[in-house]
Amino acid sequence: MNLFSDIRTTVLSALEAMQSEGALPAGLDFANVTVEPPRDASHGDMASNAAMVLAKPAAMNPRVIAEALAAHLTADPRIESVEVAGPGFLNMRLSVTLWQGVLAKILDQGADFGRADTGQGKKVNVEYVSANPTGPLHVGHTRGAVFGDALASLLDYAGYAVTREYYINDGGAQVDVLARSVYLRYQEAHGQEVAFEDGTYPGDYLIPVGKALKEKVGDAYLGKPESEWLLEIREYATEAMMDLIRADLASLGIKMDVFYSEKSLYGTGRIEAAIAALKDKGLIYEGVLEPPKGKKPEDWEPREQTLFKSTAHGDDVDRPVMKSDGAWTYFAPDIAYHYDKVMRGFDMLIDVFGADHGGYVKRMKAAVSALSDGKVPLDVKLTQLVKLYKNGEPFKMSKRAGTFVTLRDVVDQVGPGATRFHMLTRKNDAPLDFDFDKVLEQSKDNPVFYVQYANARVNSVLRKAEAAGLDLSAAPDLSQINHEAEINVAKKLAEWPRLVELAARTNEPHRIAFYLFDLASEFHALWNRGNDLPELRFLQDGEDATSVAKIALARSVQVVICAGLGILGVEPVEEMR
RNA sequence: GCACCCAUAGCUCAGCUGGAUAGAGCGCUGCCCUCCGAAGGCAGAGGUCGAUGGUUCGAAUCCAUCUGGGUGCACCA
Known part of the structure; x- marks a missing residue:
């Protein structure tokens, strides 16, 4: 409460x-x-x-x-x-007794202290990552992955029934390109010379896929026209890429509840049904769009297309759902996908996109608004760029030069915990600097370390208490916690439930990270004052009851830090090394 | 040209559905610690919150216009 x-x-x-x-x-x-x-x-x-x-x-x-x-x-x-x-x-x-009561409540409720009922059990769907299944995840995806996952945990903690979801873009032209690229690696595995032209994926990560395909089908596809292998290889390659991506996510501790396939929308009447739903509302018409003003594409010519009247729901222009050749645009399956989310009964939808998809927000909101008759809110969170540094020097990424940094590279170098925490030390819509060295630095200007260190210090106290034979199972006499420096820590702890509500209401998990830093600062301040004032130290020789009370304060801090780290998906460390 | 995001200390950034004298880390200045809890601690300097109007008892926060930066703009996803 x-x-x-x-x-x-x-x-x-x-x-x-x-x-x-x-x-x-x-x-x-x-x-x-x-x-x-x-x-x-x-x-x-x-x-x-x-x-x-x-x-x-x-x-x-x-x-x-x-x-x-x-x-x-x-x-x-x-x-x-x-x-x-x-x-x-x-x-x-x-009154002081009120703050002391906060400590009692924390010790009683444990990690549930701070759990809110903001969500009241409402169903919320958080869609994040949703990277094309054409290769391993890179740093850009990492931020969206961490942000979306922490947001999902936060909402769960705030009383929502959360579904974590990944939309697999396996229905477009890019998976055909993937299939052709794998075919090249497959030929290569058979000892043939191959050349990667423009429009294929030359990455090394497809080499094992080509080899595995050879193991599986032998030479069945060799020398055959594309029409005989494209579908099969596309299927095979997409699965292989999703295995790769699932493993990437797992390395960050991310586990999706649902992987939703775009392809499953085609040929099943689901796109047609979604468009029909819009049509029933009078929001689908045949028309010709105005050319964009100012910067006019060279090959622009007026074409009649099937359009979604998204302007009726706040968009700037109406959007095509069907190309002039009769095929669906990429927007159509997205509409169908979000229609499906609405039909599954979610009370609230959240999409996490990269900032380069900002232009896509209004039409998506318009679609959801139209399909749910304004009943289901869609919040789109955009994550800004991650700028990589190594020892203060900008770290340039280039696919060509092979300095392409993947999610795995980051996690392997700094570990999942530091990666996740650091990715959340900025608001989602602010650019983020990620320095491989500073993230691991053990000093106060590294919030990851500073928060972990606070938890480690509590563990250190607990170890010493155990060594001294203190009985911590006894109920602490919290009235002994009355020094201003101690009460300040209790006051900070009392803010935790309110902060959770605020962070959940705004869909801003970074607030948790900042709070943890503040709490750690307060705790370290108390610890440091123990240098000058021995009576503020957690262990008081010969005064067991006092020690037990002070340790209760330290444990309260630990409980909240661990709850907060839990939301961020960061494993607390037992001791610093 | 239009839309969205951003602009806060020298640097990197927080800032609560509008609240009091705008905060943190780094950097800077001064002091403390060299066996007992310092992978540091305490104190200080540093701001026309991009600009100008407006709403309000009250604006970094809301509205309008402008400036500067990022992103995106039919038949690619």
């Missing part, structure tokens, strides 16, 4: 009490009343804007409202003091 919403409830009932006393007019809307941590700690533990928000509708001076509200709130034993400040802020200091 979120302490801030607890206190907000208290404030609201105080306001209602004022109304029944006639100290405040009836019929006010309290929706904008907030209770938040003030930016400046000298303003107390929690601040409310109630008086200022209500001043106008109540036609009263905000300070008058604030004073009356303060009088009501001081009656609450949890609130130690209330003061009115500035234009009408209500600053509250909460």
Whole structure:
């Protein structure tokens, strides 16, 4: 349970009490009343804007409202003091026992402390990665993969029923190219000279696929026209690539619930059904698009196409769903795929795309809005570029030069945990610098290390406690946790449930990473003060009860750090080496 | 030309459905530690929040216009 919403409830009932006393007019809307941590700690533990928000509708001076509200709130034993400040802020200091109670709750609930019911069990589908099945995942995919996976975990923690999904683009021309490329490797495996022309994939990763194909079918396809092997090899190669991709994802600890095949939409009437659904709504018509203004493609000519009236749902121009030759455009199966998601009963859809697909957002939202009659929201999160560095020097990638960096390269070098955490130290729509050396650096400017180090220090305390023969199963006397530096840590811990809700509401898992860094900082600050003030150390010689209480604080920190790392998909390390 | 994203300290970036004197890390300055919890700690300097208007009791946050950067713009996915 979120302490801030607890206190907000208290404030609201105080306001209602004022109304029944006639100290405040009836019929006010309290929706904008907030209770938040003030930016400046000298303003107390929690601040409310109630008086200022209500001043106008109540036609009263905000300070008058604030004073009356303060009088009501001081009656609450949890609130130690209330003061009115500035234009009408209500600053509250909460009693120490309340913060001590937070620790008790953390120890009682464990990793569930902070679990929210924001989602109320609603079904949400998170689609991410969805890379073409034509090769291994590269760094660009890595960010989308980590972001999408952490977002899915976050939403799960916030009470949603989450489905992790990967859309396999196995229906377009690119898988034909893949098949031809594999055929070349297959010929090569038979000892033939081959040349990779433009429009084929020359990557080494197809060599074993060609060899394996030779093992499987022998020389059955040799010297045969494309028409006799294209379908079979395409099938075979796509499967091989998906195995590769699944393994790449697994190396980051990612496991999808659903792999959805684009190909499965063709020839099954599903695209037709989705387009028909749009047609029923009067959103499909035959027409000719205007040429794009300004930059006009050289080969542009007016063509009549089947168009989706996406402008009716917020898009800038209508979009073609069928080419002039009668084949579906790439947009058509995407519509059908999202229609399928809607039909599967999801209450909310999230697509994670690379930033280069930004131009695709509006039409996708238009499609989902149209197909669900505006009932199912689609949030599209774009992940920006990852710039690679090695020791501060930009690391140029080039497919030709062979300096093409794959997801596997990154994970093999820095490990899944550091990769994941670092990828989440930026907002998804901000570019990210990834330095292979700095990610592994053991210093304060590396948040991965700093957070892990906090957890490791707790483990160190626990090991020493065990060695000293302390009995940690006894209930700690938390009233001994009363020093300001200790209470500050408890206050930070109390913010955790609220932060989870905020991060889930905005679909922004990076907030978890930043919070963990803040919490670790608070914990390290307490640890460091133990250098000067021995009474702040976690282990107090000869005073077992005190040690047990202080260790309870350390364990609370560990519980929340591990819960947070769990959302990010980062394995906590036992000790730093 | 249009659409979307971005612009905050010297650098890299946070900033809560609009809240008080805008924060962190690095870098910089000063002090502390060289056996007892320092893979460091404490303190400080550093900002017209890209610009100009507007809404509001109150704007880095919302709206409009402009500037600068990124991405994308029929019959490729």
